Amino acid sequence: MDSFPAYFPLAGRTVVIAGSGEAAEAKARLFQGSPATVIRLDGTEAHLPSAYGGAILAFIASPDEAFVRAAASAARAARVLVNVVDRPEFCDFNTPAVIDRGEVVAAVGTGGSAPVLATMLRNDIEAQVPEGTGRVAALLRKFQAEVRQALPVLHERRAFLRDAVTGEAAEAARAGDMDRAAQLFREALARGSARKGALRFIAGEGPADLLTLRAVRALGAADVLVLGADADPEVVRLARRDVEHVDAGQIDADRLVELAREGRQIVRLLTGAPDPALVAALEEAQVSVETLPVAR
Known part of the structure:
Protein backbone atom coordinates (compact mmCIF):
# COMPACT_ATOMS: atom_id res chain seq x y z
CA MET A 1 0.00 0.00 0.00
CA PRO A 96 -9.36 10.10 -5.26
CA ALA A 97 -12.16 9.32 -7.68
CA VAL A 98 -15.20 9.32 -5.39
CA ILE A 99 -18.39 7.26 -5.34
CA ASP A 100 -20.85 9.34 -3.30
CA ARG A 101 -23.86 7.58 -1.80
CA GLY A 102 -24.39 9.90 1.15
CA GLU A 103 -23.25 8.04 4.25
CA VAL A 104 -21.54 5.47 2.04
CA VAL A 105 -18.48 6.87 0.30
CA ALA A 106 -16.02 4.81 -1.70
CA ALA A 107 -12.85 6.13 -3.29
CA VAL A 108 -10.29 4.91 -5.80
CA GLY A 109 -6.82 6.44 -5.70
CA THR A 110 -3.68 5.96 -7.72
CA GLY A 111 -1.42 8.29 -5.74
CA GLY A 112 -2.00 10.99 -8.33
CA SER A 113 -0.20 8.99 -11.01
CA ALA A 114 -3.16 7.82 -13.10
CA PRO A 115 -6.38 9.79 -12.47
CA VAL A 116 -7.95 8.49 -15.70
CA LEU A 117 -7.52 4.90 -14.47
CA ALA A 118 -9.01 5.86 -11.09
CA THR A 119 -12.04 7.34 -12.84
CA MET A 120 -12.55 4.21 -14.95
CA LEU A 121 -12.39 1.99 -11.87
CA ARG A 122 -14.76 4.31 -10.03
CA ASN A 123 -17.31 3.97 -12.82
CA ASP A 124 -17.07 0.18 -12.61
CA ILE A 125 -17.60 0.21 -8.84
CA GLU A 126 -20.32 2.86 -8.95
CA ALA A 127 -22.46 0.61 -11.11
CA GLN A 128 -22.42 -1.98 -8.30
CA VAL A 129 -23.49 0.41 -5.52
CA PRO A 130 -27.24 1.24 -5.58
CA GLU A 131 -28.33 4.84 -5.04
CA GLY A 132 -30.10 4.02 -1.76
CA THR A 133 -27.06 2.43 -0.13
CA GLY A 134 -26.38 5.55 1.93
CA ARG A 135 -29.84 5.30 3.49
CA VAL A 136 -29.06 1.74 4.59
CA ALA A 137 -25.92 3.04 6.32
CA ALA A 138 -28.00 5.79 7.97
CA LEU A 139 -30.42 3.14 9.25
CA LEU A 140 -27.59 1.07 10.75
CA ARG A 141 -26.08 4.16 12.37
CA LYS A 142 -29.44 5.03 13.95
CA PHE A 143 -29.64 1.62 15.61
CA GLN A 144 -25.93 1.15 16.35
CA ALA A 145 -26.24 1.50 20.13
CA GLU A 146 -29.37 -0.67 20.31
CA VAL A 147 -27.71 -3.43 18.29
CA ARG A 148 -24.66 -3.41 20.55
CA GLN A 149 -26.88 -3.62 23.63
CA ALA A 150 -29.11 -6.37 22.24
CA LEU A 151 -26.24 -8.42 20.77
CA PRO A 152 -23.11 -7.89 22.89
CA VAL A 153 -21.33 -10.96 21.46
CA LEU A 154 -19.34 -9.78 18.44
CA HIS A 155 -19.90 -12.70 16.06
CA GLU A 156 -23.65 -12.73 16.81
CA ARG A 157 -23.81 -9.00 16.11
CA ARG A 158 -21.93 -9.42 12.84
CA ALA A 159 -24.23 -12.26 11.76
CA PHE A 160 -27.30 -10.14 12.47
CA LEU A 161 -25.91 -7.15 10.58
CA ARG A 162 -24.87 -9.28 7.59
CA ASP A 163 -28.47 -10.46 7.32
CA ALA A 164 -29.87 -6.98 8.00
CA VAL A 165 -28.10 -5.29 5.09
CA THR A 166 -29.82 -7.66 2.64
CA GLY A 167 -33.14 -7.97 4.47
CA GLU A 168 -36.52 -6.24 4.30
CA ALA A 169 -35.44 -3.27 6.42
CA ALA A 170 -32.57 -2.53 4.05
CA GLU A 171 -34.86 -2.86 1.03
CA ALA A 172 -37.27 -0.32 2.56
CA ALA A 173 -34.38 2.07 3.28
CA ARG A 174 -33.06 1.81 -0.28
CA ALA A 175 -36.58 2.62 -1.50
CA GLY A 176 -36.65 5.73 0.70
CA ASP A 177 -39.26 4.56 3.26
CA MET A 178 -37.21 5.15 6.39
CA ASP A 179 -40.15 4.83 8.81
CA ARG A 180 -40.97 1.34 7.57
CA ALA A 181 -37.27 0.48 7.47
CA ALA A 182 -36.95 1.42 11.16
CA GLN A 183 -40.02 -0.66 12.06
CA LEU A 184 -38.73 -3.70 10.20
CA PHE A 185 -35.26 -3.30 11.70
CA ARG A 186 -36.67 -3.20 15.25
CA GLU A 187 -38.69 -6.34 14.57
CA ALA A 188 -35.62 -8.12 13.25
CA LEU A 189 -33.56 -7.01 16.23
CA ALA A 190 -36.22 -8.29 18.62
CA ARG A 191 -35.92 -11.71 16.98
CA GLY A 192 -32.13 -11.57 17.36
CA SER A 193 -29.54 -13.51 15.41
CA ALA A 194 -30.54 -17.05 14.56
CA ARG A 195 -27.80 -17.72 12.02
CA LYS A 196 -26.21 -21.14 12.38
CA GLY A 197 -22.49 -21.58 12.21
CA ALA A 198 -20.92 -23.20 9.19
CA LEU A 199 -17.55 -24.33 7.86
CA ARG A 200 -16.46 -23.70 4.30
CA PHE A 201 -13.40 -25.26 2.69
CA ILE A 202 -11.74 -22.88 0.25
CA ALA A 203 -8.70 -23.45 -1.93
CA GLY A 204 -5.89 -21.49 -0.34
CA GLU A 205 -2.97 -22.22 -2.64
CA GLY A 206 -3.79 -19.29 -4.95
CA PRO A 207 -3.74 -17.43 -7.15
CA ALA A 208 -6.49 -15.37 -5.57
CA ASP A 209 -8.11 -14.41 -8.88
CA LEU A 210 -9.15 -18.03 -9.44
CA LEU A 211 -11.49 -17.96 -6.45
CA THR A 212 -15.19 -17.83 -7.19
CA LEU A 213 -17.29 -14.85 -6.08
CA ARG A 214 -18.99 -17.14 -3.56
CA ALA A 215 -15.60 -18.03 -2.05
CA VAL A 216 -14.55 -14.38 -1.86
CA ARG A 217 -17.80 -13.50 -0.08
CA ALA A 218 -17.30 -16.39 2.35
CA LEU A 219 -13.83 -15.07 3.19
CA GLY A 220 -15.26 -11.61 3.78
CA ALA A 221 -17.93 -13.00 6.12
CA ALA A 222 -15.65 -15.33 8.10
CA ASP A 223 -15.34 -14.99 11.86
CA VAL A 224 -12.57 -17.61 12.05
CA LEU A 225 -9.91 -18.33 9.42
CA VAL A 226 -8.13 -21.68 9.74
CA LEU A 227 -4.97 -21.86 7.68
CA GLY A 228 -1.53 -23.36 7.35
CA ALA A 229 1.78 -21.74 6.53
CA ASP A 230 1.36 -22.70 2.85
CA ALA A 231 -1.74 -20.54 2.30
CA ASP A 232 -1.28 -17.88 -0.39
CA PRO A 233 -0.97 -14.45 1.29
CA GLU A 234 -3.12 -12.89 -1.46
CA VAL A 235 -5.96 -15.28 -0.61
CA VAL A 236 -5.57 -14.57 3.10
CA ARG A 237 -5.83 -10.83 2.44
CA LEU A 238 -9.35 -11.32 1.06
CA ALA A 239 -10.58 -11.97 4.62
CA ARG A 240 -11.35 -9.13 7.01
CA ARG A 241 -8.27 -7.80 8.79
CA ASP A 242 -9.86 -8.46 12.18
CA VAL A 243 -10.81 -12.08 11.45
CA GLU A 244 -9.50 -14.56 14.03
CA HIS A 245 -6.57 -16.53 12.56
CA VAL A 246 -6.13 -20.12 13.78
CA ASP A 247 -3.24 -22.41 12.87
CA ALA A 248 -4.62 -25.52 11.18
CA GLY A 249 -2.29 -27.67 13.27
CA GLN A 250 -3.70 -26.29 16.51
CA ILE A 251 -7.41 -27.06 16.01
CA ASP A 252 -9.36 -30.31 15.82
CA ALA A 253 -12.86 -31.38 14.83
CA ASP A 254 -14.25 -30.95 18.35
CA ARG A 255 -13.16 -27.31 18.48
CA LEU A 256 -14.54 -26.64 15.00
CA VAL A 257 -17.88 -28.11 16.05
CA GLU A 258 -17.84 -25.96 19.18
CA LEU A 259 -17.17 -22.80 17.15
CA ALA A 260 -19.93 -23.63 14.66
CA ARG A 261 -22.43 -24.22 17.46
CA GLU A 262 -21.59 -20.75 18.74
CA GLY A 263 -22.78 -19.44 15.37
CA ARG A 264 -19.30 -18.73 13.96
CA GLN A 265 -18.69 -18.64 10.23
CA ILE A 266 -15.47 -20.64 9.71
CA VAL A 267 -13.28 -20.78 6.61
CA ARG A 268 -10.61 -23.47 6.30
CA LEU A 269 -8.04 -22.66 3.62
CA LEU A 270 -6.76 -25.81 1.97
CA THR A 271 -3.88 -26.62 -0.35
CA GLY A 272 -5.24 -30.10 -1.00
CA ALA A 273 -8.43 -32.10 -0.58
CA PRO A 274 -10.47 -31.86 2.66
CA ASP A 275 -9.75 -34.56 5.23
CA PRO A 276 -12.61 -37.09 4.85
CA ALA A 277 -12.51 -37.94 8.56
CA LEU A 278 -12.86 -34.26 9.50
CA VAL A 279 -15.75 -33.78 7.08
CA ALA A 280 -17.49 -36.88 8.46
CA ALA A 281 -17.06 -35.67 12.06
CA LEU A 282 -18.52 -32.26 11.23
CA GLU A 283 -21.46 -33.70 9.33
CA GLU A 284 -22.14 -36.16 12.16
CA ALA A 285 -22.33 -33.16 14.50
CA GLN A 286 -24.78 -31.56 12.01
CA VAL A 287 -22.43 -28.72 11.14
CA SER A 288 -23.07 -27.23 7.71
CA VAL A 289 -20.05 -28.00 5.50
CA GLU A 290 -19.42 -26.62 2.04
CA THR A 291 -16.45 -26.95 -0.32
CA LEU A 292 -15.97 -24.01 -2.66
CA PRO A 293 -13.76 -24.92 -5.63
CA VAL A 294 -11.72 -22.47 -7.66
CA ALA A 295 -12.95 -21.26 -11.03
CA ARG A 296 -11.26 -23.07 -13.91
Missing part, protein backbone atom coordinates in the same frame (compact mmCIF):
# COMPACT_ATOMS: atom_id res chain seq x y z
CA ASP A 2 1.77 3.12 -1.25
CA SER A 3 -0.68 5.58 0.29
CA PHE A 4 -3.14 5.31 3.16
CA PRO A 5 -6.80 6.18 2.48
CA ALA A 6 -8.54 8.16 5.23
CA TYR A 7 -11.95 9.78 5.59
CA PHE A 8 -12.40 13.24 7.12
CA PRO A 9 -15.79 13.93 8.77
CA LEU A 10 -17.19 17.10 7.17
CA ALA A 11 -19.96 18.12 9.55
CA GLY A 12 -18.98 21.42 11.13
CA ARG A 13 -15.70 21.54 9.19
CA THR A 14 -14.29 24.10 6.76
CA VAL A 15 -12.73 23.39 3.39
CA VAL A 16 -10.88 26.09 1.43
CA ILE A 17 -10.65 26.19 -2.36
CA ALA A 18 -8.10 28.72 -3.60
CA GLY A 19 -7.93 29.76 -7.23
CA SER A 20 -10.36 29.96 -10.12
CA GLY A 21 -11.18 28.17 -13.35
CA GLU A 22 -12.62 24.76 -14.18
CA ALA A 23 -10.21 22.84 -11.92
CA ALA A 24 -11.28 24.93 -8.90
CA GLU A 25 -14.95 24.50 -9.84
CA ALA A 26 -14.48 20.75 -10.08
CA LYS A 27 -13.11 20.68 -6.53
CA ALA A 28 -16.05 22.79 -5.33
CA ARG A 29 -18.49 20.32 -6.89
CA LEU A 30 -16.97 17.55 -4.78
CA PHE A 31 -18.50 19.19 -1.71
CA GLN A 32 -21.95 20.00 -3.09
CA GLY A 33 -24.50 18.59 -0.69
CA SER A 34 -21.93 17.94 2.03
CA PRO A 35 -22.22 19.50 5.51
CA ALA A 36 -18.85 21.26 5.13
CA THR A 37 -18.49 25.01 4.90
CA VAL A 38 -16.64 25.78 1.66
CA ILE A 39 -14.62 29.00 1.46
CA ARG A 40 -13.48 30.25 -1.95
CA LEU A 41 -10.30 32.35 -2.15
CA ASP A 42 -8.63 34.12 -5.02
CA GLY A 43 -6.05 36.84 -5.56
CA THR A 44 -3.78 38.03 -2.78
CA GLU A 45 -6.25 36.92 -0.08
CA ALA A 46 -5.21 33.35 -0.81
CA HIS A 47 -1.65 34.25 0.24
CA LEU A 48 -2.66 35.01 3.85
CA PRO A 49 -2.38 32.22 6.45
CA SER A 50 -5.27 33.78 8.35
CA ALA A 51 -7.59 33.05 5.41
CA TYR A 52 -7.15 29.30 6.07
CA GLY A 53 -7.71 29.45 9.82
CA GLY A 54 -9.77 26.54 11.15
CA ALA A 55 -9.88 24.67 7.84
CA ILE A 56 -9.05 20.97 7.60
CA LEU A 57 -8.31 20.79 3.86
CA ALA A 58 -7.20 23.26 1.20
CA PHE A 59 -7.41 22.72 -2.55
CA ILE A 60 -5.38 25.03 -4.77
CA ALA A 61 -6.03 25.27 -8.48
CA SER A 62 -4.26 27.78 -10.70
CA PRO A 63 -1.92 27.83 -13.69
CA ASP A 64 -0.02 30.65 -11.96
CA GLU A 65 3.10 29.14 -10.37
CA ALA A 66 3.62 32.09 -8.02
CA PHE A 67 -0.02 31.91 -6.85
CA VAL A 68 0.23 28.18 -6.22
CA ARG A 69 3.42 28.44 -4.20
CA ALA A 70 2.19 31.38 -2.10
CA ALA A 71 -1.22 29.81 -1.43
CA ALA A 72 0.27 26.42 -0.51
CA SER A 73 2.76 28.09 1.82
CA ALA A 74 0.00 30.12 3.49
CA ALA A 75 -2.23 27.07 3.99
CA ARG A 76 0.59 25.04 5.51
CA ALA A 77 1.46 27.94 7.81
CA ALA A 78 -2.11 27.62 9.08
CA ARG A 79 -1.53 23.86 9.61
CA VAL A 80 -3.93 22.85 6.85
CA LEU A 81 -3.40 19.84 4.57
CA VAL A 82 -2.89 20.93 0.96
CA ASN A 83 -3.81 19.51 -2.44
CA VAL A 84 -2.55 21.35 -5.51
CA VAL A 85 -4.35 20.29 -8.69
CA ASP A 86 -2.03 18.52 -11.16
CA ARG A 87 1.03 19.20 -9.00
CA PRO A 88 1.61 16.04 -6.90
CA GLU A 89 4.99 17.35 -5.74
CA PHE A 90 3.15 20.12 -3.85
CA CYS A 91 0.47 17.84 -2.36
CA ASP A 92 0.05 16.56 1.19
CA PHE A 93 -2.72 14.29 -0.07
CA ASN A 94 -4.24 13.19 -3.38
CA THR A 95 -7.89 13.50 -4.37
Whole structure:
Protein backbone atom coordinates (compact mmCIF):
# COMPACT_ATOMS: atom_id res chain seq x y z
CA MET A 1 0.00 0.00 0.00
CA ASP A 2 1.77 3.12 -1.25
CA SER A 3 -0.68 5.58 0.29
CA PHE A 4 -3.14 5.31 3.16
CA PRO A 5 -6.80 6.18 2.48
CA ALA A 6 -8.54 8.16 5.23
CA TYR A 7 -11.95 9.78 5.59
CA PHE A 8 -12.40 13.24 7.12
CA PRO A 9 -15.79 13.93 8.77
CA LEU A 10 -17.19 17.10 7.17
CA ALA A 11 -19.96 18.12 9.55
CA GLY A 12 -18.98 21.42 11.13
CA ARG A 13 -15.70 21.54 9.19
CA THR A 14 -14.29 24.10 6.76
CA VAL A 15 -12.73 23.39 3.39
CA VAL A 16 -10.88 26.09 1.43
CA ILE A 17 -10.65 26.19 -2.36
CA ALA A 18 -8.10 28.72 -3.60
CA GLY A 19 -7.93 29.76 -7.23
CA SER A 20 -10.36 29.96 -10.12
CA GLY A 21 -11.18 28.17 -13.35
CA GLU A 22 -12.62 24.76 -14.18
CA ALA A 23 -10.21 22.84 -11.92
CA ALA A 24 -11.28 24.93 -8.90
CA GLU A 25 -14.95 24.50 -9.84
CA ALA A 26 -14.48 20.75 -10.08
CA LYS A 27 -13.11 20.68 -6.53
CA ALA A 28 -16.05 22.79 -5.33
CA ARG A 29 -18.49 20.32 -6.89
CA LEU A 30 -16.97 17.55 -4.78
CA PHE A 31 -18.50 19.19 -1.71
CA GLN A 32 -21.95 20.00 -3.09
CA GLY A 33 -24.50 18.59 -0.69
CA SER A 34 -21.93 17.94 2.03
CA PRO A 35 -22.22 19.50 5.51
CA ALA A 36 -18.85 21.26 5.13
CA THR A 37 -18.49 25.01 4.90
CA VAL A 38 -16.64 25.78 1.66
CA ILE A 39 -14.62 29.00 1.46
CA ARG A 40 -13.48 30.25 -1.95
CA LEU A 41 -10.30 32.35 -2.15
CA ASP A 42 -8.63 34.12 -5.02
CA GLY A 43 -6.05 36.84 -5.56
CA THR A 44 -3.78 38.03 -2.78
CA GLU A 45 -6.25 36.92 -0.08
CA ALA A 46 -5.21 33.35 -0.81
CA HIS A 47 -1.65 34.25 0.24
CA LEU A 48 -2.66 35.01 3.85
CA PRO A 49 -2.38 32.22 6.45
CA SER A 50 -5.27 33.78 8.35
CA ALA A 51 -7.59 33.05 5.41
CA TYR A 52 -7.15 29.30 6.07
CA GLY A 53 -7.71 29.45 9.82
CA GLY A 54 -9.77 26.54 11.15
CA ALA A 55 -9.88 24.67 7.84
CA ILE A 56 -9.05 20.97 7.60
CA LEU A 57 -8.31 20.79 3.86
CA ALA A 58 -7.20 23.26 1.20
CA PHE A 59 -7.41 22.72 -2.55
CA ILE A 60 -5.38 25.03 -4.77
CA ALA A 61 -6.03 25.27 -8.48
CA SER A 62 -4.26 27.78 -10.70
CA PRO A 63 -1.92 27.83 -13.69
CA ASP A 64 -0.02 30.65 -11.96
CA GLU A 65 3.10 29.14 -10.37
CA ALA A 66 3.62 32.09 -8.02
CA PHE A 67 -0.02 31.91 -6.85
CA VAL A 68 0.23 28.18 -6.22
CA ARG A 69 3.42 28.44 -4.20
CA ALA A 70 2.19 31.38 -2.10
CA ALA A 71 -1.22 29.81 -1.43
CA ALA A 72 0.27 26.42 -0.51
CA SER A 73 2.76 28.09 1.82
CA ALA A 74 0.00 30.12 3.49
CA ALA A 75 -2.23 27.07 3.99
CA ARG A 76 0.59 25.04 5.51
CA ALA A 77 1.46 27.94 7.81
CA ALA A 78 -2.11 27.62 9.08
CA ARG A 79 -1.53 23.86 9.61
CA VAL A 80 -3.93 22.85 6.85
CA LEU A 81 -3.40 19.84 4.57
CA VAL A 82 -2.89 20.93 0.96
CA ASN A 83 -3.81 19.51 -2.44
CA VAL A 84 -2.55 21.35 -5.51
CA VAL A 85 -4.35 20.29 -8.69
CA ASP A 86 -2.03 18.52 -11.16
CA ARG A 87 1.03 19.20 -9.00
CA PRO A 88 1.61 16.04 -6.90
CA GLU A 89 4.99 17.35 -5.74
CA PHE A 90 3.15 20.12 -3.85
CA CYS A 91 0.47 17.84 -2.36
CA ASP A 92 0.05 16.56 1.19
CA PHE A 93 -2.72 14.29 -0.07
CA ASN A 94 -4.24 13.19 -3.38
CA THR A 95 -7.89 13.50 -4.37
CA PRO A 96 -9.36 10.10 -5.26
CA ALA A 97 -12.16 9.32 -7.68
CA VAL A 98 -15.20 9.32 -5.39
CA ILE A 99 -18.39 7.26 -5.34
CA ASP A 100 -20.85 9.34 -3.30
CA ARG A 101 -23.86 7.58 -1.80
CA GLY A 102 -24.39 9.90 1.15
CA GLU A 103 -23.25 8.04 4.25
CA VAL A 104 -21.54 5.47 2.04
CA VAL A 105 -18.48 6.87 0.30
CA ALA A 106 -16.02 4.81 -1.70
CA ALA A 107 -12.85 6.13 -3.29
CA VAL A 108 -10.29 4.91 -5.80
CA GLY A 109 -6.82 6.44 -5.70
CA THR A 110 -3.68 5.96 -7.72
CA GLY A 111 -1.42 8.29 -5.74
CA GLY A 112 -2.00 10.99 -8.33
CA SER A 113 -0.20 8.99 -11.01
CA ALA A 114 -3.16 7.82 -13.10
CA PRO A 115 -6.38 9.79 -12.47
CA VAL A 116 -7.95 8.49 -15.70
CA LEU A 117 -7.52 4.90 -14.47
CA ALA A 118 -9.01 5.86 -11.09
CA THR A 119 -12.04 7.34 -12.84
CA MET A 120 -12.55 4.21 -14.95
CA LEU A 121 -12.39 1.99 -11.87
CA ARG A 122 -14.76 4.31 -10.03
CA ASN A 123 -17.31 3.97 -12.82
CA ASP A 124 -17.07 0.18 -12.61
CA ILE A 125 -17.60 0.21 -8.84
CA GLU A 126 -20.32 2.86 -8.95
CA ALA A 127 -22.46 0.61 -11.11
CA GLN A 128 -22.42 -1.98 -8.30
CA VAL A 129 -23.49 0.41 -5.52
CA PRO A 130 -27.24 1.24 -5.58
CA GLU A 131 -28.33 4.84 -5.04
CA GLY A 132 -30.10 4.02 -1.76
CA THR A 133 -27.06 2.43 -0.13
CA GLY A 134 -26.38 5.55 1.93
CA ARG A 135 -29.84 5.30 3.49
CA VAL A 136 -29.06 1.74 4.59
CA ALA A 137 -25.92 3.04 6.32
CA ALA A 138 -28.00 5.79 7.97
CA LEU A 139 -30.42 3.14 9.25
CA LEU A 140 -27.59 1.07 10.75
CA ARG A 141 -26.08 4.16 12.37
CA LYS A 142 -29.44 5.03 13.95
CA PHE A 143 -29.64 1.62 15.61
CA GLN A 144 -25.93 1.15 16.35
CA ALA A 145 -26.24 1.50 20.13
CA GLU A 146 -29.37 -0.67 20.31
CA VAL A 147 -27.71 -3.43 18.29
CA ARG A 148 -24.66 -3.41 20.55
CA GLN A 149 -26.88 -3.62 23.63
CA ALA A 150 -29.11 -6.37 22.24
CA LEU A 151 -26.24 -8.42 20.77
CA PRO A 152 -23.11 -7.89 22.89
CA VAL A 153 -21.33 -10.96 21.46
CA LEU A 154 -19.34 -9.78 18.44
CA HIS A 155 -19.90 -12.70 16.06
CA GLU A 156 -23.65 -12.73 16.81
CA ARG A 157 -23.81 -9.00 16.11
CA ARG A 158 -21.93 -9.42 12.84
CA ALA A 159 -24.23 -12.26 11.76
CA PHE A 160 -27.30 -10.14 12.47
CA LEU A 161 -25.91 -7.15 10.58
CA ARG A 162 -24.87 -9.28 7.59
CA ASP A 163 -28.47 -10.46 7.32
CA ALA A 164 -29.87 -6.98 8.00
CA VAL A 165 -28.10 -5.29 5.09
CA THR A 166 -29.82 -7.66 2.64
CA GLY A 167 -33.14 -7.97 4.47
CA GLU A 168 -36.52 -6.24 4.30
CA ALA A 169 -35.44 -3.27 6.42
CA ALA A 170 -32.57 -2.53 4.05
CA GLU A 171 -34.86 -2.86 1.03
CA ALA A 172 -37.27 -0.32 2.56
CA ALA A 173 -34.38 2.07 3.28
CA ARG A 174 -33.06 1.81 -0.28
CA ALA A 175 -36.58 2.62 -1.50
CA GLY A 176 -36.65 5.73 0.70
CA ASP A 177 -39.26 4.56 3.26
CA MET A 178 -37.21 5.15 6.39
CA ASP A 179 -40.15 4.83 8.81
CA ARG A 180 -40.97 1.34 7.57
CA ALA A 181 -37.27 0.48 7.47
CA ALA A 182 -36.95 1.42 11.16
CA GLN A 183 -40.02 -0.66 12.06
CA LEU A 184 -38.73 -3.70 10.20
CA PHE A 185 -35.26 -3.30 11.70
CA ARG A 186 -36.67 -3.20 15.25
CA GLU A 187 -38.69 -6.34 14.57
CA ALA A 188 -35.62 -8.12 13.25
CA LEU A 189 -33.56 -7.01 16.23
CA ALA A 190 -36.22 -8.29 18.62
CA ARG A 191 -35.92 -11.71 16.98
CA GLY A 192 -32.13 -11.57 17.36
CA SER A 193 -29.54 -13.51 15.41
CA ALA A 194 -30.54 -17.05 14.56
CA ARG A 195 -27.80 -17.72 12.02
CA LYS A 196 -26.21 -21.14 12.38
CA GLY A 197 -22.49 -21.58 12.21
CA ALA A 198 -20.92 -23.20 9.19
CA LEU A 199 -17.55 -24.33 7.86
CA ARG A 200 -16.46 -23.70 4.30
CA PHE A 201 -13.40 -25.26 2.69
CA ILE A 202 -11.74 -22.88 0.25
CA ALA A 203 -8.70 -23.45 -1.93
CA GLY A 204 -5.89 -21.49 -0.34
CA GLU A 205 -2.97 -22.22 -2.64
CA GLY A 206 -3.79 -19.29 -4.95
CA PRO A 207 -3.74 -17.43 -7.15
CA ALA A 208 -6.49 -15.37 -5.57
CA ASP A 209 -8.11 -14.41 -8.88
CA LEU A 210 -9.15 -18.03 -9.44
CA LEU A 211 -11.49 -17.96 -6.45
CA THR A 212 -15.19 -17.83 -7.19
CA LEU A 213 -17.29 -14.85 -6.08
CA ARG A 214 -18.99 -17.14 -3.56
CA ALA A 215 -15.60 -18.03 -2.05
CA VAL A 216 -14.55 -14.38 -1.86
CA ARG A 217 -17.80 -13.50 -0.08
CA ALA A 218 -17.30 -16.39 2.35
CA LEU A 219 -13.83 -15.07 3.19
CA GLY A 220 -15.26 -11.61 3.78
CA ALA A 221 -17.93 -13.00 6.12
CA ALA A 222 -15.65 -15.33 8.10
CA ASP A 223 -15.34 -14.99 11.86
CA VAL A 224 -12.57 -17.61 12.05
CA LEU A 225 -9.91 -18.33 9.42
CA VAL A 226 -8.13 -21.68 9.74
CA LEU A 227 -4.97 -21.86 7.68
CA GLY A 228 -1.53 -23.36 7.35
CA ALA A 229 1.78 -21.74 6.53
CA ASP A 230 1.36 -22.70 2.85
CA ALA A 231 -1.74 -20.54 2.30
CA ASP A 232 -1.28 -17.88 -0.39
CA PRO A 233 -0.97 -14.45 1.29
CA GLU A 234 -3.12 -12.89 -1.46
CA VAL A 235 -5.96 -15.28 -0.61
CA VAL A 236 -5.57 -14.57 3.10
CA ARG A 237 -5.83 -10.83 2.44
CA LEU A 238 -9.35 -11.32 1.06
CA ALA A 239 -10.58 -11.97 4.62
CA ARG A 240 -11.35 -9.13 7.01
CA ARG A 241 -8.27 -7.80 8.79
CA ASP A 242 -9.86 -8.46 12.18
CA VAL A 243 -10.81 -12.08 11.45
CA GLU A 244 -9.50 -14.56 14.03
CA HIS A 245 -6.57 -16.53 12.56
CA VAL A 246 -6.13 -20.12 13.78
CA ASP A 247 -3.24 -22.41 12.87
CA ALA A 248 -4.62 -25.52 11.18
CA GLY A 249 -2.29 -27.67 13.27
CA GLN A 250 -3.70 -26.29 16.51
CA ILE A 251 -7.41 -27.06 16.01
CA ASP A 252 -9.36 -30.31 15.82
CA ALA A 253 -12.86 -31.38 14.83
CA ASP A 254 -14.25 -30.95 18.35
CA ARG A 255 -13.16 -27.31 18.48
CA LEU A 256 -14.54 -26.64 15.00
CA VAL A 257 -17.88 -28.11 16.05
CA GLU A 258 -17.84 -25.96 19.18
CA LEU A 259 -17.17 -22.80 17.15
CA ALA A 260 -19.93 -23.63 14.66
CA ARG A 261 -22.43 -24.22 17.46
CA GLU A 262 -21.59 -20.75 18.74
CA GLY A 263 -22.78 -19.44 15.37
CA ARG A 264 -19.30 -18.73 13.96
CA GLN A 265 -18.69 -18.64 10.23
CA ILE A 266 -15.47 -20.64 9.71
CA VAL A 267 -13.28 -20.78 6.61
CA ARG A 268 -10.61 -23.47 6.30
CA LEU A 269 -8.04 -22.66 3.62
CA LEU A 270 -6.76 -25.81 1.97
CA THR A 271 -3.88 -26.62 -0.35
CA GLY A 272 -5.24 -30.10 -1.00
CA ALA A 273 -8.43 -32.10 -0.58
CA PRO A 274 -10.47 -31.86 2.66
CA ASP A 275 -9.75 -34.56 5.23
CA PRO A 276 -12.61 -37.09 4.85
CA ALA A 277 -12.51 -37.94 8.56
CA LEU A 278 -12.86 -34.26 9.50
CA VAL A 279 -15.75 -33.78 7.08
CA ALA A 280 -17.49 -36.88 8.46
CA ALA A 281 -17.06 -35.67 12.06
CA LEU A 282 -18.52 -32.26 11.23
CA GLU A 283 -21.46 -33.70 9.33
CA GLU A 284 -22.14 -36.16 12.16
CA ALA A 285 -22.33 -33.16 14.50
CA GLN A 286 -24.78 -31.56 12.01
CA VAL A 287 -22.43 -28.72 11.14
CA SER A 288 -23.07 -27.23 7.71
CA VAL A 289 -20.05 -28.00 5.50
CA GLU A 290 -19.42 -26.62 2.04
CA THR A 291 -16.45 -26.95 -0.32
CA LEU A 292 -15.97 -24.01 -2.66
CA PRO A 293 -13.76 -24.92 -5.63
CA VAL A 294 -11.72 -22.47 -7.66
CA ALA A 295 -12.95 -21.26 -11.03
CA ARG A 296 -11.26 -23.07 -13.91
